[in-house]
Amino acid sequence: MSYYIDTFPGRKITLNGVSHLYFGGTSYLGLQTDSDFQKLFISNIKKYGTNYGASRKSNIRLSVFDEAETYLAKIVGSEACITLSSGYLAGQFLAQVLNTKEHQFFYAPNTHSALYQSKIKSYTTFASLNIAVREHLESSTSIPVVFLDSIDFSGCNYPDFEALKILPLEDIILVVDDSHGLGIVGKNGGGVYSILAKLKIKELIVCGSLGKGFGIQAGAVFGTKERIRFLTDTPFFGGASPAIPAAMATLVEADVIYELKRKRLQRNMDLFYGNLKKRKTFHFMKGHPAYTFSNVQLTEYLEANRIIVTSFPYPDENAPLMSRIVLSASHKKKDIEHVLHCINILP
Template identity: 65%
Template sequence: MSYHIGSFPGRKLNLDGESYLYFGGTGYLGLQTNEEFQNLFIDNLKKYGTNYGASRKSNIQIDVFDKAEKLLSNIVGCERSLTLSSGYLAGQLMSQTFNNKYHQLFYAPNTHAALYQSKIRPYTTFTALNIAVREHLSTRNIKEIPVVFLDAIDFSGCNYPKFEALQTLPLDEVILVVDDSHGIGIVGQEGGGVYRSLLKLKPRELIVCCSLGKGYAIQGGAIFGNRQRLDALEKTAFFGGASPATPASIGTFIEAQDLYGVQRKLLKENIDYFLLLLKHKKKFHYMADHPAFTFSDVQLTEYLEALKIIVTSFPYPDEDAQLMSRIVLSAAHKKEDIGHLLKCLNVLPEI
């Protein structure tokens, strides 16, 4: 069931005059309603204005973008970064870049719609993907480099953290394009996401793109990779013709680094507390150090709602897709919130 509300859903939300605990969404660090974070954003809003609609190639350029991109590169562990107005735009830039006669596109299971340029269906298993990539390499024209798109965190536990299925591919001959929207800011060294761990797998080339709205709580997207690739992307009409992320958001990202660290610590404590006391872990798919706990039991959603707990549950990314249901912890949740959730879950029978 869908609900329409009049404010951002933090740890609680109001439905028809009644208060519910909210364990959904993607505000993992709980910053959207954090007063300290909001004050940083307001200060940057006063400095940079509400929006900047000019091209990044304009003769007047605000230096906050370059500063943020250098900082992101250091956090992620890449040679260069680019910021854009959204994670979806970042994904579309990458899919458009490789949608030509020199590359052959392959989509791993559960790949996000942001990475699609045309109606290519993803492979349902990594085994099928592996076979297809190897067949292509054995018969291809030398110019057709295989490009494999995938989500780092697809909530099935298939990819992050070990990427075991991905490692069955001939990665040294593959350009790897990875959406890390649900990992950046949350997992990895200092919230740097999956770039460093994937680089160790030694693909032919690694490019990671993401939304900055989930882990970092700002409207924007980013792309990470080697300097040559990112320099080329910066020169495209796609990048130059689009408005950038708002400078106020980018400035807030720079100034909120200490706060991000504090919130990551709180989130880790909440995840550890939940897992320590959760009796029936087999009911859920979950990943190390990530706050999302996916399940397929529709009755569980209804049961929790009856007990004044709302979780994420809707078909994604469209009405024809499979129902996506998950419990999501955030750094904003208090121990008593999680305690109440655990009390409701632990009385259920084991699978």
């Protein structure tokens, strides 16, 4: 069932006049309703304005973009970075730029729609993907480009990427959407780039949203200096409006807040996982706060106990139902204990 609300869904939401705990969405650090984060953002809006519609190639350029990109590249562990107005745009940017005769696209299981440029279907298993990529290498000179989500909620990729390792990585360009990892997993919220960089990949490019982990409306692409320079020189990048500079400034200045929120999130994850008796009911990844399940009755049961979770067909109405319990840094101990009690007493 869908509900319309009039305020941001934080740790609580009100439905039909009744207060419910909210364990859904993607506000993993709870930044959007954090007063300190809001104050910092508002102060930067006063400095930089509410929007900036000029091209990054304009003769007048704001230095905060370069500062934010240097900051992000350092955290993630890449040579360079560029930012855009959204994570979806970052994925589409890469798919469009790489869609040439020199490349052949392959999509891993559960790849997000942000990375699709054509009607190519994703492979249902990594085994079939591996066969297809190797057959292509034997019969063509074009470079395979493999797209995948770092965190696809099946537990297949992050944190070990064991299935990915069967591919001939030394011969492919790997494009990874790390929207659900950036700001959350990895050292200092750096995501999966440093993990994947240890593999012998021909070229690694990571993209994603900065909204889920860092709490700002923006996207980013990470890669080598050569690749980022090439992307920066495209008409796509020059013609698109950037993320708002107030968001970029907030990203750079919110280090202490991010660190505090990640610690609180880890505390909540430890509490939930350590006391969850029905672990086999869920698919989850170590170090990530989302617990996916397929039991529709569980969603209904939790709602009857005034707990709302994420549950809807994604990314369109023809897709399978996606249900998950999502922990946030904004949840209090009593919130976690309540949802645990409701789950653990089930037969």
